[in-house]
Amino acid sequence: MADVQKLIRGVDAVLFDFDGPICSVFSGYPAPRVAHEMQELLRTKGVELSISIAREDDPMEILRWTDSLHPTLTADVEDLLCRAESLAVETAQPAPSANMAVASARRRGQAVAIVSNNSSDAIRKYLLAHEMNSDIQFVFGRAYANPNLMKPNPHVVIRAVAALGVRPELAVLVGDTITDIEASLSAGVHSIGYAIKEGRRNQLVEAGAEVVIDDMGELVVDG
Secondary structure, eight states: OOOOHHHHTSEEEEEEOOBBBTTEEESSSOOHHHHHHHHHHHHTTTTTOOOHHHHHOHHHHHHHHHHOOOGHHHHHHHHHHHHHHHHTTOOOOOOOHHHHHHHHHTTTEEEEEEEEESSHHHHHHHHHHHHHHGGHHHEEETTTTTTGGGTTHHHHHHHHHHHHHHHGEEEEEEEEEEEHHHHHHTTTTEEEEESSSHHHHHHHHTTTTTEEEEEGGGGGGOO
């Protein structure tokens, strides 16, 4: 495994996933509740849910399923999810030391962006409420009603690197999911896994993360 301090010092840009490394988006407005609301919306539209999707508690997977099998309803489900995320960030739990990690990157002179499967408006709302918006140069969230562009698709990572004006090999993505690591590999950027859930460390290592941390404070490296 790479040394986290050497890795974080050796790049020109740090990209952060939002849900996980920055905050727990659905800590006060649970994701299963949002998933249930999306399922009920689909039922009111006459959609017969598969057994697996009726039991699904991940809103992103319901959005993907809708777009795959009922694309005319993607925008309706997307709109509901966007509203839910906007409410959820009002009670989102900040990740310990996340603001310090972002501020540390800026003190090192590095560019900083958010690359996320959450909606950009919800992300910006959270950053403004927590006084982090001045340290984040760009926010690249979920493409509206186009879940095929969500990670593991590297779309947002490629956009962020281009907007920040850095070469991919001089950027690192901090993320807590396998899809974050897969997107970073596809985009040619370095990757740091953030593992606070049981069993997540091994998953991130197996996915190809160069280093895995369990505390965002490990990214507070000045100089």
